[in-house]
Amino acid sequence: MPFLFVTCQNGAETPLKAELARRHPAFRFAYSRPGFVTFKVPEDVRRERHFELRSVFARAWGMSLDKVSGNDGHQLAADFWTALTERFPPDDLAQFTHLHVWERDRQLPGDDGFEPGISPLADEIACLIEDACPLATTPAVNALAAADDRVLDCVIVEPGELWIGTHRVQSPASAWPGGVYEFDVPDNSISRTWLKMEEALRWSGLPVQSGDSCVEIGSAPGGASQALLKRGLRVTGIDPADMDEALRNHPYFRHIRARAKDLKRGTFSGFKWLTVDASVAPKYTLDTVEAIVRHENVRIEGMLLTLKLSDWKIADHIPDFHKRIRSWGYANVRSRQLAFNRREICVAATDLQQPPAD
Numbered sequence: 001m002p003f004l005f006v007t008c009q010n011g012a013e014t015p016l017k018a019e020l021a022r023r024h025p026a027f028r029f030a031y032s033r034p035g036f037v038t039f040k041v042p043e044d045v046r047r048e049r050h051f052e053l054r055s056v057f058a059r060a061w062g063m064s065l066d067k068v069s070g071n072d073g074h075q076l077a078a079d080f081w082t083a084l085t086e087r088f089p090p091d092d093l094a095q096f097t098h099l100h101v102w103e104r105d106r107q108l109p110g111d112d113g114f115e116p117g118i119s120p121l122a123d124e125i126a127c128l129i130e131d132a133c134p135l136a137t138t139p140a141v142n143a144l145a146a147a148d149d150r151v152l153d154c155v156i157v158e159p160g161e162l163w164i165g166t167h168r169v170q171s172p173a174s175a176w177p178g179g180v181y182e183f184d185v186p187d188n189s190i191s192r193t194w195l196k197m198e199e200a201l202r203w204s205g206l207p208v209q210s211g212d213s214c215v216e217i218g219s220a221p222g223g224a225s226q227a228l229l230k231r232g233l234r235v236t237g238i239d240p241a242d243m244d245e246a247l248r249n250h251p252y253f254r255h256i257r258a259r260a261k262d263l264k265r266g267t268f269s270g271f272k273w274l275t276v277d278a279s280v281a282p283k284y285t286l287d288t289v290e291a292i293v294r295h296e297n298v299r300i301e302g303m304l305l306t307l308k309l310s311d312w313k314i315a316d317h318i319p320d321f322h323k324r325i326r327s328w329g330y331a332n333v334r335s336r337q338l339a340f341n342r343r344e345i346c347v348a349a350t351d352l353q354q355p356p357a358d
Contacts, residue, residue, distance in 0.1 A: 002046040003030060003038050003064035005165050007155060007178065008057050009337055010035040010105040015315035016057040023054050035104035036157050038064060052170040056318060056335045056345055059116075060102075060179030062153045062167035069161045076162055077128035080154060083164055085134065096152045096166065099139040101126035102178030103156040109340055110192055116180045116339040118142055122156055129154060145175040173203055173336070180339040186230075190244045193223030193277060195340040200304050201227070203336055204348035207302075208233060208273060215271040217260045217288070218278030218306075222247045228275075229253060236271070238263070260288050265295035277306040282314060286324060293328050302350040303330070309343050321347065329353045 004027070008016050013032050020027050020039065028040040045051055046063050053061045065087060068079040084093055103122045107114040118126075122142075130141050145151055146169065153165040155178075169175045176182075181202055183195060201208065208214070210232025219225050219237030222244040228235050229252055236254045237243060247253045256263070268274070274292070276285055285307060293300050305325075309315055322333045330349035337345045 002041055002043060004041045004045070004053070004061060005064045005153075005155060005163055006037045006039070006053070006055070006058045006061045007035055007102075007104055008037065008059050009339075009341070010108055011343075012057045012312075012337060013037050015309075015312045016055065018316065019055055019057055019318075020053075033104065033157055035106070036155065036163075049168065050170065056315070057337050058179075059337070059339055060100075060153075060167075060174070060176075062151070062165035064163060064165045067157075067161060067163045071160050073125065073128045074132070076125070076160070077132040080129050080162060080164060081132055081134055084152070090135070094135055094137065096139050096150045098143060098145045098149055098151040099126070099129065099141050099154065100145075100151055100177040101129060101142060101154040101156070102180070109342055115192075115195070116178070117182055118177060118180075119156075121159060122178075125154065125156060125162070142177040144177075145169045147175070149175070172205065188246065189223060190221055190226050190246060191223035192340065194227045195223075196277070196306070196338060196346070197224035197227040197275070197304075199338045199340050200346045200348070201231075203338065203346070204304060204334070204350070206273065206304060206348060206350065212273060213271045214273040214275065215268060217274070217276040219243065219255070224275060224277060225253060233273070260292070265292060266297055268292045268295065268300070269297040271298075272301050273303070274300045275304045279308060281310070282307040282317070282321060286321065290324070290328060299352070301352050303348070305347040305349070306341070306344050307335075307347060309345065315345075318345070325349050 017029055026042050030038040030040050066083040070076050101122050103119045126141050130138055149169045151167050155163040157163055173179045181199055183198055213234045214228055215236045216225055217238050220239040220241035220243055225235045225237050234252045238256045238260050243255050325333045329352050331351035331353055333349045335345045335347045
């Protein structure tokens, strides 16, 4: 049976395996390290041109072909191409337009300054592989791919252990090297929630436009609001805590110092988008949001909700969370553990139909 590899957040292997056991019962768990898991999959999965892994916790995935090991970087790069040229005829190998090289997460995002992305080791290995490429045209290395592009994958599981695979771009995140969008973080970013919001907007495709109105619940200290304001949105932040000084005098930002549940529901009329990132249980978040979006004078067209997973067992209820949100009139509800999330997921809800009002 062919193997499928999956990279995920360090520590999220358990909910990932439980999710795939439920969604893809024919898969068989094979091997794992923190942030890296493999499965034996049916042959037809490997052959299916448009197969897409349905997973909240999978950051990146592909069909595993081989692995190479050693202590000499130049030899590893040569062995990488040898493994591929032994498997693919030259014309077939030339159809891979991109090469993504990344390292599995070794820490939780935000711990000790760690953030996911292309590490210095991955940069070094990528350069060696690029220099050793035997093809007439070298695949673009760690560049954003386009829809339906074929990508060669190199996952650095250990400094001297490279897993080789392939995938076809089927979603925005599968176009990003290692499933992580590389941001130029502004020097004045208020907090790492700037990263979370920027990634959420790119992954979800939420069609925000300059001049749109957005209400953010749990806005302090203001990193996510900062990202929204940069896109030209008019933002109202709701939080009993202080906002960063950089936002307090922004002409398009308004702060309501309160808890969302203490406000009259009519306060939320006139907003097009709603985002929530509060350190409370998912049920509390969903109860708060439901009371808002079901009000007769409120029409929120799309939402980005951060749901905290204080216990991994909460992940078993994600399908129920989706069902509840769809009952509010949102036809398209998706979740992903973003690269810059911690022990939480982002839920995107769009395509509002006529919602049932209270």
